Amino acid sequence: MITRLSRRLVTLHAVTDSLLCMLAFALAYFVRFELPLFEAPKGQPPFAQYLVLIPFIGILVPLAFNLQGAYRLPRIRTRVDDFFSALVSNVMVVVVGLLGTLYYQVYVAGAQAQATGAYEVSRLVWLLYLVLSISLTYASRAVVRIETKRRFDAGVGLKRVLIAGTGNLARHVADKLLEHREFGFEVAGFVDDSAGADTAGYRGLPLHGRIADTGEIIRRERIDQLYVALPLEEHVKMLGLIEVANRECIDVKIAPDILHVIALRARLEDLDGVPLININDVPLQGLNSLVKRIIDISVSAVVLVGLALPFAVIAAIIRLTSPGPVFYRQERMGLDRHPFMVLKFRSMYNDAERETGPVWTRENDPRVTPVGRVLRRFSIDELPQLWNVLLGDMSLVGPRPERPFFVEQFRERVPQYMLRHKVKSGLTGWAQVNDWRGNTSIEKRIECDLYYIENWSFALDFKILWLTVVRVFFHRHAY
Numbered sequence: 001m002i003t004r005l006s007r008r009l010v011t012l013h014a015v016t017d018s019l020l021c022m023l024a025f026a027l028a029y030f031v032r033f034e035l036p037l038f039e040a041p042k043g044q045p046p047f048a049q050y051l052v053l054i055p056f057i058g059i060l061v062p063l064a065f066n067l068q069g070a071y072r073l074p075r076i077r078t079r080v081d082d083f084f085s086a087l088v089s090n091v092m093v094v095v096v097g098l099l100g101t102l103y104y105q106v107y108v109a110g111a112q113a114q115a116t117g118a119y120e121v122s123r124l125v126w127l128l129y130l131v132l133s134i135s136l137t138y139a140s141r142a143v144v145r146i147e148t149k150r151r152f153d154a155g156v157g158l159k160r161v162l163i164a165g166t167g168n169l170a171r172h173v174a175d176k177l178l179e180h181r182e183f184g185f186e187v188a189g190f191v192d193d194s195a196g197a198d199t200a201g202y203r204g205l206p207l208h209g210r211i212a213d214t215g216e217i218i219r220r221e222r223i224d225q226l227y228v229a230l231p232l233e234e235h236v237k238m239l240g241l242i243e244v245a246n247r248e249c250i251d252v253k254i255a256p257d258i259l260h261v262i263a264l265r266a267r268l269e270d271l272d273g274v275p276l277i278n279i280n281d282v283p284l285q286g287l288n289s290l291v292k293r294i295i296d297i298s299v300s301a302v303v304l305v306g307l308a309l310p311f312a313v314i315a316a317i318i319r320l321t322s323p324g325p326v327f328y329r330q331e332r333m334g335l336d337r338h339p340f341m342v343l344k345f346r347s348m349y350n351d352a353e354r355e356t357g358p359v360w361t362r363e364n365d366p367r368v369t370p371v372g373r374v375l376r377r378f379s380i381d382e383l384p385q386l387w388n389v390l391l392g393d394m395s396l397v398g399p400r401p402e403r404p405f406f407v408e409q410f411r412e413r414v415p416q417y418m419l420r421h422k423v424k425s426g427l428t429g430w431a432q433v434n435d436w437r438g439n440t441s442i443e444k445r446i447e448c449d450l451y452y453i454e455n456w457s458f459a460l461d462f463k464i465l466w467l468t469v470v471r472v473f474f475h476r477h478a479y
Contacts, residue, residue, distance in 0.1 A: 010071045012144065014062040020136040021061040021090070021129075022054045028128035038124060050121065053097065060096055061133075064089040067291065069283065069457030079142070084459035086137040092458075093133070094126050148182055158186040159224040164211060164241050166192040170229035171202060173255050177227075178203060188221045193237075211237055218248045229255040282422050284456045292461070296396050300389040307383065314345060314380065322369045324350030327384060332401035335424045340393040342401060345381040347372025385427050397461040398426025399449040400437070414442055420449040423456070430460075433467035 031037065033044045065071060070085040101121045151157055161177060163170050170190060177185045189206040191214050208217045218226070226245045228238050238254065245252035256277065269276045284292065315326040328346040331339050348367045361368070361376075368376065375381040388394040394401065399420040402410070410417045431437060431448035452460065 009144075013071060013141070014065070016140045017065055017089075017137050018058045018061050020140055021093070021133045022058045024132035024136055025050070025054055025057050025125075025129050027132055028125045031128050032122055032125045045120075045122075050125070053101070053121065056100070057093060057097070060093045061089065064092040064096075067092070067288065068459050069455075070459070079145075080463070081459065082141045082145075083134075083138055084463045085457070086134045086141075088459045088462050090130055090133045090137070094130055097121070098123075098126060145182075148184075152181045152184055155186075158184055160188045160222055161185050161225045161227055162188050162208070162214070162218065162221065162223045163190050163227045163229055164192065164214065164237075165229035165231075166190050166194070166202075166207065167229070167231060169231075169255055169257055170227075173227055173229045174203060174205060185225075188223060191217055211241065214241060215244045215248060218244070218250060223248075223250060225251045225253060227253050227255060230257070232257045282453060282456075284423050284453070288456075288458075291458070292395060293392070295458075296389050296392075299396060300386045304386050304390065307386075311384075314375070317371055318346060321371045322346070322349060331404060332425065333404050333407050333421065334393055334401055335421060337418070337421050339404060340388065340401075342393075343384040343387050345372075345375055345384055347375045347381045382427065389427060393425075395424040395426050397428060397452075397464050398424050399429050399452065400432065401425035410442055414446055416450060417442075417446055419453065420446065423453055428464060428468040430464055433464055433471055435471075 029047060029050045033040055062071075065085060068085065068088050070089060098121075163174055170192075174187055174190075177183070177187050187205055189208050190202070191208050191211055193210050193212075208221065214226070217223070226241060228241050230238055230241075242252055242254075269278050318326050325346060328344045328348075329341045330344065332342045334340050347369060348365075349369055372381065385394060389396055407417075429449065430452040431445040434448055436445045436448055452464075
């Protein structure tokens, strides 16, 4: 059911996104040239010149949405996720469209086309397209979300599910099915042999009987799907339940009793017919990693050039107010536990840790200079790390890099701590925009880091960058 529902939703969203964005481009031309809203000093180009781009947009749009994770189902997506998916995907389409038309005009159409402006696409059309496409694709998802909820709330199209098992795993499965009605499930209850007295009535769900009676229960309760959530040692019962489900001609799903060792997204792989479960799969690989790296290089290079003068002013202030170097280099641990030297504006007095050794910065720390206090308050001291981003040691977004001294402490004390090194460290991250930075709960920071790694998408990166800019003045733990 989840697979079929996912495929239907993916197909629906992909087709709808493509059609709506093609419509948005046509509407953008109409608004730009047909309505008396904007002047056209170069005259009105023929619609046929724009019409040839519409099929390319229809192809690019679902590719862009898919590239940044919008079709990764069944994942729970909020309205904010939908908005950022629409925003980032359509920005990618506009960038590709601008570069593509420029390339065609310069290298294919020739000098005459450049002189006459033929094959040129109005930048205002692209801007209007961006506004219209974001609005339409976001609205389409809102309509699907509302209609799906209405149907399921009315009990239309729901699949009745019976859960085999009553332990923690079975309850976890029940919780997820009950919390996310958008998947279209109605939990009928449990079946198990070893149920205790406290099991009956869990979240109002009945215990229908023993595993031996599963076939009769399926027929009586009109069950559509059987979820097997038994402990590993009860694999014999699991095989029997599969046989029962086959005889009753219903779908059967197995929830493996290994959730306690799965930290990141699990993915099923195939080894020449042998199914394997990759329990630490990371979505930031392959093409996604390449595109993210291109964005890192482009943005860091542009920002470094733009900040050259402010950097010079800050450097002069640091030199004039405190003896010592302008920049401070410190070893940090990055991707795959590889160490690198992070670059920061010096915000403490020279040799601040000579007597104390590596310690966390605390509020009103006497080691911090007056200028450094301002730099740290607004995270300005971190900006030279754009150089680390340009070099490839870091990314714009990711878990913040930690010093090896603290890594060795945390890896023994905090479960799953080292999984944060499955991706590049970042200039900012999900933990930072949620105000878990500095000397705060390491467990909460790891929880945020793992959430980012598991749910990574370009839309999430864009969201974090935006929140970083918005919240830079409101960090409670920036000192």
